Amino acid sequence: MDYLLSHVAQKVGYPSGETIPEDKKKKVQSIIEKGLTCIETRYIYKATPVVSRDSLSISGKGIVIESPKWATLLNHMQAPFILYCFTLTLGKKMDEVIQASQETSLFEAFVMDAFGSVITEYEADQLAHYLTGRPEAQLYEFSRRFSPGYCDWKLQPGQDRLFHFLKPEAIGLTCLSSGAMVPVKSISAVMIAARKVKKTSPCFFCNEDACAHRRWK
Amino acid sequence: MKNRLIMTSMEDSVFLYAPEKLHEAFQQIKSDTCSPGDILTALARGIDKARKHFRTGTYSIPEFLLAIDAYREGVNLMKHHLFGKQPKEAGDEQKPHIVIGVVEGDVHDMGKNIVSAVMEACGYRVLDMGNNVPNDLFLDALTTTNAGVLALSCMMSTPMDNMKGLIGMVKKLFPKTAVIVGGAPFDANLALRIGADGYAESAIAIPEETRKLLPLSTV
Numbered sequence: 465m466d467y468l469l470s471h472v473a474q475k476v477g478y479p480s481g482e483t484i485p486e487d488k489k490k491k492v493q494s495i496i497e498k499g500l501t502c503i504e505t506r507y508i509y510k511a512t513p514v515v516s517r518d519s520l521s522i523s524g525k526g527i528v529i530e531s532p533k534w535a536t537l538l539n540h541m542q543a544p545f546i547l548y549c550f551t552l553t554l555g556k557k558m559d560e561v562i563q564a565s566q567e568t569s570l571f572e573a574f575v576m577d578a579f580g581s582v583i584t585e586y587e588a589d590q591l592a593h594y595l596t597g598r599p600e601a602q603l604y605e606f607s608r609r610f611s612p613g614y615c616d617w618k619l620q621p622g623q624d625r626l627f628h629f630l631k632p633e634a635i636g637l638t639c640l641s642s643g644a645m646v647p648v649k650s651i652s653a654v655m656i657a658a659r660k661v662k663k664t665s666p667c668f669f670c671n672e673d674a675c676a677h678r679r680w681k
Numbered sequence: 682m683k684n685r686l687i688m689t690s691m692e693d694s695v696f697l698y699a700p701e702k703l704h705e706a707f708q709q710i711k712s713d714t715c716s717p718g719d720i721l722t723a724l725a726r727g728i729d730k731a732r733k734h735f736r737t738g739t740y741s742i743p744e745f746l747l748a749i750d751a752y753r754e755g756v757n758l759m760k761h762h763l764f765g766k767q768p769k770e771a772g773d774e775q776k777p778h779i780v781i782g783v784v785e786g787d788v789h790d791m792g793k794n795i796v797s798a799v800m801e802a803c804g805y806r807v808l809d810m811g812n813n814v815p816n817d818l819f820l821d822a823l824t825t826t827n828a829g830v831l832a833l834s835c836m837m838s839t840p841m842d843n844m845k846g847l848i849g850m851v852k853k854l855f856p857k858t859a860v861i862v863g864g865a866p867f868d869a870n871l872a873l874r875i876g877a878d879g880y881a882e883s884a885i886a887i888p889e890e891t892r893k894l895l896p897l898s899t900v
Contacts, residue, residue: 476741
């Protein structure tokens with residue numbers, strides 16, 4: 465609970481869990497407890513060897529990642545390369561509870577929405593950890609996970625390519641033409657596996673200092 | 682005098698999010714000595730106080746949202762317990778109309794819902810179209826309401842072209858309707874570039890931005 469309280473607190477605008485006023489803290493904890501009962505996580509993943517690459521893109525069997533920055537990152541890795549692709553969703557119940565909350569309490573909806581975002585990222589990290597810990601992955605090192613919309617990988621057609629490859633409709637996850645996913649509390653992502661990974665993301669050669677996803681100062 | 686104290690109590694109940702105090706205040710009101718307008722004004726003053734405290738940093742967003750929840754509780758109490766389900770509120774039809782919604786292709790609506798509540802609290806009539814709204818539904822809503830402002834929310838970059846197209850159509854078909862935009866991808870420059878008349882940096886800032894384009898005294 466402390467972990468969740470701390471991350472949800474920061475998401476909603478408090479510096480930390482300790483700085484939430486006591487009367488609000490009880491409300492937030494209660495909302496988190498309610499949120500925990502709404503999670504119905506499902507995921508789907510697929511790995512494919514990289515079959516070709518150029519300065520603009522990386523291609524696996526059935527998927528192309530059109531990102532010059534991530535294609536360049538392969539120069540800092542040692543082949544062979546494998547693309548690990550996954551989508552994950554908390555399920556539609558979380559979306560429904562957030563929507564319903566908005567009718568009765570914007571405070572509850574806001575905190576629940578923040579909780580949903582925190583848990584989605586947490587679950588994605590857990591899935592990434594699971595994938596990198598699998599027996600067949602032990603000979604490889606991994607990049608950070610990245611998603612359509614990160615760096616220079618355009619949200620569309622990036623999302624289309626991932627959805628065509630993974631077919632996450634099987635777990636109840638769909639994608640609008642804009643790239644927005646439904647249910648909203650969902651993630652689509654890729655990790656690059658290689659024999660050796662010297663740099664885990666393109667941030668170290670990227671000039672976008674204000675990027676929200678920056679992982680290298 | 683007694684009514685004034687009750688109104689002050691209502692205002693404080695909203696500002697401090699004190700629902701028990703709000704209920705107590707309502708129990709003391711008599712419908713023949715107090716109009717819906719008086720009550721709404723008191724509740725709205727509470728929201729205004731909360732906005733001011735948010736600006737100075739005394740309130741964070743959660744506190745502000747609790748104030749909005751209290752405001753909405755007050756409006757519900759007024760409608761259902763004091764004046765009946767459909768109270769005739771003098772001057773209601775004279776309130777300026779706003780249409781608000783999340784553009785087609787986007788389903789993120791938390792910010793829009795907060796803005797919608799704030800604008801109601803600030804004295805506007807709000808028609809909330811929801812999320813992922815096709816352009817033609819926005820245009821139909823403007824035809825029906827003759828709204829002075831169309832507020833568009835978008836949290837993604839991909840619907841931007843479509844949004845620009847919608848704003849162009851609004852300018853052509855409803856030249857008296859101002860367009861305000863808001864959401865993560867925006868700043869004041871981008872808002873201007875896509876043809877909007879105003880940009881709402883946050884739910885706190887939007888009432889001032891809206892009043893520039895659609896004063897509350899406008900009929």
